[in-house]
Amino acid sequence: xxxxxxxxxxxxxxxxxHSNAFxxxxxxxxxxxxxxxxxxxxxxxxxxxxxxxxxxxxSVETDWRKxxxxxxxxxxxxxxxxxTHAEIAIAAAxxxxxxxxxxxxxxxxxxxxxMTRAVEAAGVSNMVWYNYRRVPAVMMARQLIDEGRLGxxxxxxxxxLQDWTISSDLPQGGEGLWRLDVSVAGSxxxxxxxxxxxxxxxxxxxxxxxxxxxxxxxxRQRKHNLTGxxxxxxxxxxxxxxARFHNGSLATFEATRxxxxxxxxxxxxxxxxxxxxxxxxxDLHRLQYFDHRDEGRLRxxxxxxxxxGDHPYMKHWWVPGLQIGYEHxxxxxxxxxxxxxxxxxxxxxxxRDALQTDYVTDAVLESAANRKWVQVRGGADAVANG
Numbered sequence: 001x002x003x004x005x006x007x008x009x010x011x012x013x014x015x016x017x018h019s020n021a022f023x024x025x026x027x028x029x030x031x032x033x034x035x036x037x038x039x040x041x042x043x044x045x046x047x048x049x050x051x052x053x054x055x056x057x058x059s060v061e062t063d064w065r066k067x068x069x070x071x072x073x074x075x076x077x078x079x080x081x082x083x084t085h086a087e088i089a090i091a092a093a094x095x096x097x098x099x100x101x102x103x104x105x106x107x108x109x110x111x112x113x114x115m116t117r118a119v120e121a122a123g124v125s126n127m128v129w130y131n132y133r134r135v136p137a138v139m140m141a142r143q144l145i146d147e148g149r150l151g152x153x154x155x156x157x158x159x160x161l162q163d164w165t166i167s168s169d170l171p172q173g174g175e176g177l178w179r180l181d182v183s184v185a186g187s188x189x190x191x192x193x194x195x196x197x198x199x200x201x202x203x204x205x206x207x208x209x210x211x212x213x214x215x216x217x218x219x220r221q222r223k224h225n226l227t228g229x230x231x232x233x234x235x236x237x238x239x240x241x242x243a244r245f246h247n248g249s250l251a252t253f254e255a256t257r258x259x260x261x262x263x264x265x266x267x268x269x270x271x272x273x274x275x276x277x278x279x280x281x282x283d284l285h286r287l288q289y290f291d292h293r294d295e296g297r298l299r300x301x302x303x304x305x306x307x308x309g310d311h312p313y314m315k316h317w318w319v320p321g322l323q324i325g326y327e328h329x330x331x332x333x334x335x336x337x338x339x340x341x342x343x344x345x346x347x348x349x350x351x352r353d354a355l356q357t358d359y360v361t362d363a364v365l366e367s368a369a370n371r372k373w374v375q376v377r378g379g380a381d382a383v384a385n386g
Contacts, residue, residue, distance in 0.1 A: 001026075004033040004338065007067040007097075008040045009088055010079035011051035012176075014102045015040070018079050018129070019055045021330035028316045029335040032342035035075075041067045042080075044175075064088050068095045075341075078102055082191070083184045086111040089351075093118040098125045098341055104195045104361065105354035107186025109377065112358035116351040125341040127333070128354035130199040132266070134332035136324070137287040139312035140304070141270070141277045142204055149291070150272025156205050156243075156251040158268040160193035161259035165219075165237060172233060174225030181224070182234030190215065190239040190361050193255035193266075199349060199357045200268065206247050208360050210375050213241035213367040218258055241364050285323035 006022055008015055022035035041061040042048040048060045061067050064084075068076060068091045076092035078085055078101040086106050092099045099119055105128050106112035119126040132138055144150065165180065172180035179185045179192060202208060215236035224231045238256035245251060259265070266281035278288035278301075287304045294300075307323050309315040313332050317324055333347075340347035349357075359377040367374040 001034045003036050005036045005038040005074045007073035008077050009064050011042045014079040017330045018077055021334040024331050025334045031335050031338040033338045068092050081178045081184050082107050082186050086115050089115045090118040093122040093124050100127050102129050104191045105358055109358045109362045112355040116355045119351050126346045126351045127337045128349050130349050131329040132200050133203055134329040135284050136312045137279055137306040140287050149275050151274040153249040153272050155271040158197040159254040160197055161262035161265040162257045163260045163262055165257040168219050171225045172222040188235030189255040190236055190364050195357055197253055198360045205245055208243050208376050209246050210373050211241045211243045211363050211367050212373045213364040215239045215368040
């Protein structure tokens with residue numbers, strides 16, 4: 001089995017999920033590569049050394065440019081804050097490295113375009129870590145839609161609710177809180193939480209044509225960890241928008257970090273001509289399904305336990321009835337990427353797929369600012385089916 005040397009940029013939450021995926025993938029999936037955790041790169045050398053020891057990385061680097069230039073690295077995996085994505089990805093592609101990048105692709109469409117052009121010009125395998133596509137129940141929903149079981153789609157609704165930024169004493173910026181700093185994050189819940197919802201929605205239901213949005217920043221000033229000064233808050237704390245898909249269906253999307261009692265409530269529902277689907281991240285191994293064509297006296301919502309060998313990905317895990325969790329979605333994504341890369345392909349969502357999500361988030365922020373409907377850049381065919 002060919003070894004694939006991984007250069008990881010970042011050691012935070014996503015650095016852990018990605019490292020675990022690479023460490024576990026060969027235990028459960030027959031893929032052409034054996035990932036080798038070669039080097040982890042971060043600005044804090046001490047923290048990076050600690051991370052490397054825990055996860056089994058062979059070496060530590062503090063300059064990502066040296067990582068990109070290294071002949072010992074085959075794949076650059078970007079798990080660092082959003083403001084670093086574009087520069088690292090472009091340099092890695094130009095160096096001929098495979099590139100995987102945490103979501104969102106860029107802080108905006110312009111950055112995403114530059115990143116997409118770079119990987120496509122270099123012809124390198126690429127993927128963005130929109131992991132919720134790889135939840136077996138969500139993959140099952142895609143299969144049912146592709147089989148035509150829902151018929152014509154009328155409605156799509158999604159929400160992603162958290163509550164961790166409600167306190168006005170919470171500072172912005174720096175390690176752990178960079179998501180509250182607009183210069184680093186690009187936006188708030190729109191590019192963070194709603195980006196997940198948008199990617200999944202377009203994968204399941206096709207491209208989004210136009211949006212009408214509103215956003216709100218509830219706490220307008222916070223102390224900045226890096227400057228020590230109280231500074232304006234530029235990110236959106238809450239975001240909601242209406243959308244029209246290219247297939248004619250209507251949608252509502254909502255995300256907030258101000259929903260007391262919710263840590264990560266992500267739900268989606270799709271209503272079709274014949275059937276409906278509902279999924280909840282808190283119950284991620286189940287798919288709720290309603291089919292109007294069932295016999296009337298037995299008609300109702302059914303809860304499908306996605307654990308059998310004929311369900312997506314599940315034959316690779318345990319015996320039927322035993323469920324899996326959040327971390328497994330990243331392992332599934334690593335397996336799909338490694339299989340595609342061995343054939344010199346990319347696996348969805350590619351940079352070009354993720355660029356379309358950047359275009360939607362751009363349109364949402366523009367619409368919220370001017371209080372008008374905004375057309376989304378790109379077309380119905382811009383989202384890959386992969």
